Amino acid sequence: MDLYLIILIAFIAGFAVKQIGLPPMLGYLFSGFVLFRFYGEQIDASLFDVLADLGITLLLFTIGLKVKIKDLVSTPVLAGAIAPMGSIIVIISGLFTLASTATAWLLFDVSIGMLALIAFSLSFSSTICIAKIFEEKGELKTRHGKVSLGILVIQDFAAVIFLVVAKGSIPEIWAIGLLLIIPGRILISEILNRAGHAELLPLAGFFLALGCYSLFEFCGVKGDLGALLVGMLISGHPKSAELYKSLMNFKDFFLIGFFLAIGFSALPTGETWLLTGLLVMMIPVKFVLFFSVLILVGLRARAAFLSSLALMNFSEFGLIVLDIATDKNWISDQWLVAMALSISVSFIITSVVFKFAHVMFVKYKPLIVFFERKQTITDICTNPPIGANVLIVGMGRVGSSSYDSLKIVLGNKVWGVDADSDRAQSHKEAGRNVALADAEDGEFWGVINLNEVKLIMLALPSMEDMKNVIIQLKMKNYTGKIAAVTQYSDDAKKLEQYGADTVFNYQKEVGQGFAQESIALLVHVDNQ
Structure with a gap:
């Protein structure tokens, strides 16, 4: 074909x-x-396997660029990765055991150990699906985004340990030399500094991701882990954000091969569809377990709810686990087909449900918050804006330049808002007043005196996020003006329909500003 x-x-x-x-x-x-x-x-199908491998490697590398090591050692991340995994193995293997004793279904004719292995494969969440969702919604650096990604990274470490044990092989002795990658970041940083901003920069990203993948594989360690770790090592580099953006389109294209490859696993039978239905029924169980654990460790109900909705799906790693089991003739290959189908269905469920996650939280907030502990991790806003007349939501390049221009006129009456703690800290060091908060969180707007705020400027990367912020503001009966900025004219029309008073087309405004500055320069030359 x-x-x-x-x-x-x-x-x-x-x-x-x-x-x-x-x-x-x-x-x-x-x-x-x-x-x-x-x-x-x-x-x-081998072609799509190659594309899938490239996509997954680049995905893990780009995730590493967004993950800080300090985010992995927090209590919510460690507990959220370990406790649900153990609980899922016990609960799901127990349910499968009951099903095997209550029915004569041959697919359940496996040992308790194999049922536990199947449950283990279901305990992982999909890095690819979750990262794509957060990336498209611009929520990688939010509280729930960081918690979810941290849990996924811990799961990846658990996957490496499993593969070592399952395959009966240990890393080569020279794998100890992989520790040299830590001081090697100096050389890596210099490579990025000298790569410039053109095609060499994304090529450098390919070199680092695939090079570390191959290096780890050569040493008998899972190559994906190498791509993830090297990304984490350079996450603080000044060019990390630019490198991330330069690889986005490549990564997304190669990941198409991954999603196509899942469909090439095998054709399901009627019995397989029944088994798939049973596996899919475990998705709500995962949600409840993740939510319960994250609430118990003190995460706020909103962050726990959003993280759990993202993490309740199944992972492509489950295919690897069951592929090993079928190769060793431990279980029927129909389990592998059912897992492929279940992963696909879980992707669909997660994608659809999370699209309405913020609206769902607002709608069912009293019920969800009911489970919140009295002592929670304070993350609404540790430094709320005081006396602000103008709020700029999203302190990237556009938001920062807008802040600097307005501060000349308004002074401390202008504040920024950003959900990225590292970015907020850098702005603080630069002398800007920036509140660390997720603007999609309705409770954040509850701690601000909106009567003093005359203008809110939305400079977020995602149109969907700006829409959600506008919804929150309307629910708080905000009567001031709302301005937004976007790259695309069709998004501008949608934002105006949602309630923005004015929307600036980024490309158009940049062109007009450039022309005005150039004309001013020309007039200056003529006057001379």
Whole structure:
């Protein structure tokens, strides 16, 4: 089957799903199953395996660029990774044991140890699915984003340990030399400094991600871990954000191969669909377990709720676990097919549900907050803006430049708001007043005297996030003005429909500003 036809089908499916407001990756999953159903024998799946491997490696590398090591040692992350995993193994293996004794279903004719292994495979959450969702919504650096990604990283370490034990092999003796990557960050930093801003920068990203992947594999350690760790090592580099952006499109393209490859696993039977249905029923169980643990360790109900909704899906790592089990003839290969289907369904559920996560929290807030402990980790806003007439939500490049311009006129009457603790700290060191808070959190707007705020400027990367902030402001009966900035004219129209008083097209405004500055320069020359 020609590659261009596969790409065409994937595009049509992704495009169709996008039109109904769902992530395109769900269309890629569906097209993978369709292609395998009708053209399975004509498709060389190895091509998509290569693309999938590239996509996963780049994804983990870019996640590393956004993760700080300090975020991994917090109580919510450690407890949220370890406790749910153990609970899921016990609960799900127990449910499967009951099902095997209550029915004559041959698929359950496996040992207790194998049931525990299957439950272990279900305890992991999908790094790919969750990272894509947070990335598209601009929530990687929010409280729930950091907690979720930290839990995923801990799960990846657990996956490495499992693979070492399951395959019966230990890392090579020279794997100790991998520790040299820590002082090697000096050389890596110099490479990035000298790479410039053109095509060499993303190529340097490929070199680092794939190079460390190969190096770790050579030493008998999971290569994906190498890509993740090198990303974490350079996460504080001045070019890390630029490197992240330069790799985004490459990563997204290669990940299409991953979603297509899931559909190429095998064709399901009627019995497999029944088993898939049983596995999917475990998704709410995962949500409850994650939510319970995160609440118990003191996370606020909102952060625990959003993190749990993201983490309740199944991981592609489950396929690796069951693939090893089927290769050793421990279980039927129908388990592998059922896992592939369950992962696909869990991706769909997570993507659809999380799209409305913030609205769901607002709607069911009294019920959700009921479970919150009295002593919680304070993360609403440790430094609320005082006496602010103008708030700039999102202190990236656009927000920062807007802040600097307004401060000349308004002084301390202008404040910034950002959910990224590292960015907020850097702004503090630069002398800017920036409140550390998630503007989509309705409780944040409750700690501010909105009667004093005359203008709120939204400079967030995601149109969906700006929409949610506007909704929160309307619910708080905010009567001031709302301005937003976006790159695309169609998003501008949507934001105005949601309630923004004015929306600036980023590309257009930059062009106009550049022209005005240039004309002023020309007039100055003429006057001379």
